[in-house]
Amino acid sequence: MYLRNNMRNFISLCCLLFIAGKVAAQDSLITNIQSRKSLDLNGKWQYIVDPYETGFYDYRYKELNEKNGDAYWNSGIPANKSEKKEHGYIDKYSIDVPGDWNHQKPEFTYYEGTIWYKKSFDYAKPANECKQYIYFGAVNYRADVYLNGKKLGMHKGGFTPFNFEVPAGLLKDKDNLLVVKVDNKRYADEVPTLNTDWWNYGGITRDVKLVEVPATYxxxxxxxxxxxxxxxxxxxxxxxxxxxxxxxxxxxxxxxxxxxxxxxxxxxxxxxxxxxxxxxxxxxxxxxxxxxxxxxxxxxxxxxxxxxxxxxxxTIEARGPQLLLNGKPVFLRGICIHGEIPQEVRRAYSQQDAEQLLNQAHELGCNMVRLAHYPHDEKITRLADSLGIMVWSEIPVYWTIDFGNAPVLEKAKAQLNEMITRDHNRASIIIWSVGNETPVSPTRTNFMHNLIIRAKQLDDTRLVSAALEVNYSSGKDVNVVDDPLGEFVDLVAFNEYLGWYGGSPDKCRTTNWSTPYNKPLFISETGAEAKTGFHADSLTRFSEEYQEWYFKEQVAMFKRMPANFVGLSPWVMADFRSPKRNNPLYQEGWNRKGLYDDKGNKKKAFYILQNYYKQKSAEALNR
The missing domain is CATH 2.60.40.10 (Immunoglobulins)
Incomplete structure (x- = not known):
């Protein structure tokens, strides 16, 4: 037992040292990529589907040697007619970058595993001494990156940017071979973990660039x-x-x-x-x-x-029970958004996608969006700056993360660091969130508190929060938001679904809210599902009338919230794909809590929330 425990401690220490090195490496992230000289590497990439990871491991399941000709980071072109090659890249098997693979080919809809991406490009070397980096906006989830047969590095985290320096002399004038092994398999010790309520879109989902900078930059x-x-x-x-x-x-x-x-x-x-x-x-x-x-x-x-x-x-601050923007009280008229374009059933990535999502929020009457449950594309935070929409940005510490696992904490910190580093000059971002609906325990609270401490070390000009769960008071009319994490956050945010998960919407009529913390109180989620076009009486689940009734009762409850109630971001702006939602009549693999459906149509509940936001906006103007 003694030897086994010490071996376990030794392995954990080795993991921590390895991850610490990886986290330190993320300090090399280059920001403001849009202002740098760069070569756009987006477009068509050739691919190989590799569910057994044959191109990465040998038949003894050991990682192939870098110079091994059977490794898929090589071109697969035989040197002569006698040389054996069992892989290759051809135009017949091509895929768009950026973009998830799930929506591009029917056979990839549910695929979770490894796909190799290959891009060839030419590069005119500059006359002056400089450095080059391969930059990725995001790859879900693990990316192993190779250039001209040499491994540049590995990155984990499906929603944050990373870059690798190109060794001197590696780039060629013609036919550079960039290969990325992309693996979106889910694991219990990753961030997010195995269990999520959104689609696990795989692929190189954001921009790829070759960035050129001076020797000292x-x-x-x-x-x-x-x-x-x-x-x-x-x-x-x-x-x-x-x-x-x-x-x-x-x-x-x-x-x-x-x-x-x-x-x-x-x-x-x-x-x-x-x-x-x-x-x-x-x-x-x-x-x-x-x-x-x-x-x-x-x-x-x-x-x-x-x-x-x-x-x-x-400036943004929480001063006692008040939320102050530029020193004045502000009410957050928000909505939660997934980084997804439902009418095309794909991950959002383009400027046009960002415009669609934020214009929908603007039409609803929002001055704030919660970008759930992971950092969204940089285009949406930059557009939020221009449009004047405040942003809650979150890392995917979601539900049942392995809170007692020290390497998992380091992975979460790495994603937190990358999220904040990319966007720390975005005026729109007012809240960094370290997670969503995490089950209360001392181990979890310590894990989350460590993330809050890290966020404040990285950026002390914004608020730090998390979306907390509610334990509804049985038989009582007051629900107390007393999660121990409330002691450490700047904004006490909680998800409540009175009338959807348990009971009916009229439960709101006798329910009141409070918190023991002298801090602003925010409803980070609330919502009910409805299938567009399904009409019935208001008691019928999944009907538009049920969702409409739900929001009517919620709005009435909002109007008698305590004085420290500073806003809400209902769940969710648009229907989105989820493998967990399998009602064959009303869901069919979709979470239907959207106020817009998957075709962009507004549901009846949209107008209930829109009207409430118009009232709150008028109150702010008259204050």
Whole structure:
């Protein structure tokens, strides 16, 4: 027993050291890709379906040697007519990138496993010394990346960006071979875990680029307004804090220049190594808000590099029971959104997709969206900046994560780090969420608390929360949201489904809510299913009339919520695919809680919530 326990501890320590190295590697993530010189690698990629992972392991199930000709990271083209090759890439088997594989071919609808992707490209090498990186917006779930037969690295996490540096001399002028082994199999010790209520879309689901940067370059920067302290006003010259991260300690002294041309602002800072802290006053700035989503071009440069972004300046804080945007109370008129285009049954990835999703939210009357249950494409957070829609962004720590597993915590931290790193200059994002509906236990609370601590270390200018479950009070009229995690979050958010999971909607008439925490209270989910076109009386489940009644009773309950009630994001904007929803008449593999159906049609309940949001908007204008 002693030896077995010590061996288990040793293995856990090795896993932690390995993952710590992987997490450290994520600090190399390059941001503001849209402002970099890059080669677009999207388009048609050839593929091989490999359910047995024959191209990765030998017949003894050991990873193939990098130079092994049978490995699928090689082209598969025989050197002569006698050489044996049992794989190859041809145009007959091609697939679009970005895009999930599930919707592109009928045989892939339910496929979970490995598919190899291959892209050939030419590259004109620049005259000046530079570095190159292969950048992926997201790959679900595990990606092993090879270039010209050499493995660049491996990444886990299906919804966050990553990049790998290309070794010097590896790129060729012609016929570079980029191969990605994509594996979307689910495991109990991954994030998310085995059990989710959404479709496990596999593939290279977001943009791929070859990014070119100088030898010493600006890897990342943060420029944000400081969060007010002790209720102090923002003032006419709000204080900005942040930092600039270079890829390396510069060989000679360098200055970092920050410019905001519209404000005629320019200031130099002496680089203090790889990370340089920034602090300055910003006069005459117009604050970002849903009513005036003002963005400024911000340019950060050194003697060797320049990058820029469009940034809005605002503050968000929880002060006692109040939620304050730019120092003023705000009510969040939200909706939950999946990163999916239901009418085409696929993962969302394009600018047009982002416009569809946020325009639907805008038509509903929303000033906020909860991007569930994972980080969405960067295009949607950037568009939210422009449209003035506040955002809750979340990592997929969902339901039954293995909370007692230390390596799982490190995987969750890595995804949290990648989510925040990509979007920490997005004014629209006001809440980082560390999870959804996690079952209460001391082990789980410690796990989640660690994520909250990490989020605040990475970004102290925003709120940190999680969507909590409710244990409904049996026979009582007051439900108390007293999850112990409430002590650590900034916003006490909870999911409630009174009238759908247990009882009927009229239960809302006698139900009230409270929390022991002196913090803002937010309903992060509520909803009921309805099949468009199925009409019946309001007592009939899955009818539009039932869903309509549900929201009528919910709205009446919202109107008598306690004073610290600061908003809601009902579940969900549009019907979405889920293997868990198998009623043969009303679901057929779809979660039907959408206010829009899978064809973009509005259900009757849409107008109930829209009318409530119009009332709340009018109240805010008259305040």
């Amino acid at each position: 600006i890897r990342d920067f943060v420029i944000q307004l400081k969060k007010p302290v002790n209720g102090q006003a923002i003032g006419k010259q709000p204080e900005v804090s942040g930092w600039v991260k270079l890829n390396d300690i510069p060989a000679s002294a360098q200055n970092i220049t920050v410019q905001i041309p519209e404000l005629k602002f320019s200031k130099q800072f002496a680089a203090t190594g790889a990370l340089t802290q920034l602090s300055f006053k910003l006069p005459k700035v117009q604050l970002w808000s849903p009513e005036t989503p003002k963005l400024y071009k911000v340019i950060v440069s050194t003697s060797s590099d320049k990058t820029e972004d469009k940034i809005g300046f605002r």
